Amino acid sequence: MQSINAKVDQLETNLQNARMNYSSSTAILDMINKINRELGALVNGQVSVNLQYNTDVLFQGSGIVLDKSVPNKVKVTNTVQSYSLDVPTDLNSALITASAPLDISISSPGVVYLLETYTNMCRIYTTGTAGGDLKIFIDDSSNPFIKGQTARIVFPNLIDMAGRNIQFFTDSTNRKGYGSYGITIGNIFASDLVSDRPIFEIVCLDSDTYSFAIDILR
Numbered sequence: 001m002q003s004i005n006a007k008v009d010q011l012e013t014n015l016q017n018a019r020m021n022y023s024s025s026t027a028i029l030d031m032i033n034k035i036n037r038e039l040g041a042l043v044n045g046q047v048s049v050n051l052q053y054n055t056d057v058l059f060q061g062s063g064i065v066l067d068k069s070v071p072n073k074v075k076v077t078n079t080v081q082s083y084s085l086d087v088p089t090d091l092n093s094a095l096i097t098a099s100a101p102l103d104i105s106i107s108s109p110g111v112v113y114l115l116e117t118y119t120n121m122c123r124i125y126t127t128g129t130a131g132g133d134l135k136i137f138i139d140d141s142s143n144p145f146i147k148g149q150t151a152r153i154v155f156p157n158l159i160d161m162a163g164r165n166i167q168f169f170t171d172s173t174n175r176k177g178y179g180s181y182g183i184t185i186g187n188i189f190a191s192d193l194v195s196d197r198p199i200f201e202i203v204c205l206d207s208d209t210y211s212f213a214i215d216i217l218r
Helices: 002-021 025-043
Strands: 064-067 075-078 110-114 120-123 134-139 150-154 166-170 183-188 199-206 211-216
Touching (some): 110 120, 166 199, 183 211
Parallel strands (some): 120 150, 134 166
Antiparallel strands (some): 064 075, 150 199, 166 183, 199 211
16 A cells, blocks of 8 residues: 555656646747757767667677677677587597597497587597498587588598498487487498598588588588
8 A cells, every 4th residue: 555655646746747847838848959959969970978878678699799898888799700619529428639539440430529509610530441431420419400500520631431431410319209319411422522631511401300411522
């Protein structure tokens, strides 16, 4: 009840203030002239120090940073680089690096790569001669593929596939119902390779059906 009475009192106060402000035609004309001056300044690129605006309606999204450290100004910065990078691992979760390359001479060599947002790059260093088809598993548990997203797979040093194939799989959490990593992105046959340091680009064509295209860039 007290809250209602307080609101009624506030409404009465606001009404009295409004009556005082507009009790004469002069007050109304002064207000109109003031608005006209401020609008004219805006048109001329001059912003009055009395003109305030609310930046709270702006908020950061993925890859965007808003800097509001300067009063009445907002600086928008894009934090997305050309590639999102993550170090791949072998099937035993050991990191694959230039100093610790993947030994592909075993019967079932495999790579696990964690998919990040936006455009990805995975650099796979290898050693030895392939003892079986090389399987690359793209872990999309944190970031499912979206339409148009790409992942570039790079083999920086010489890879000896010895007639074996390179296979790509995804859907690590079985979203599509074919089992963990049950979606085959594609197969690269040994006869398709045009370089012993190949580069592949995987493009998601449809995020609903998880359809992909693989382009051989090198």
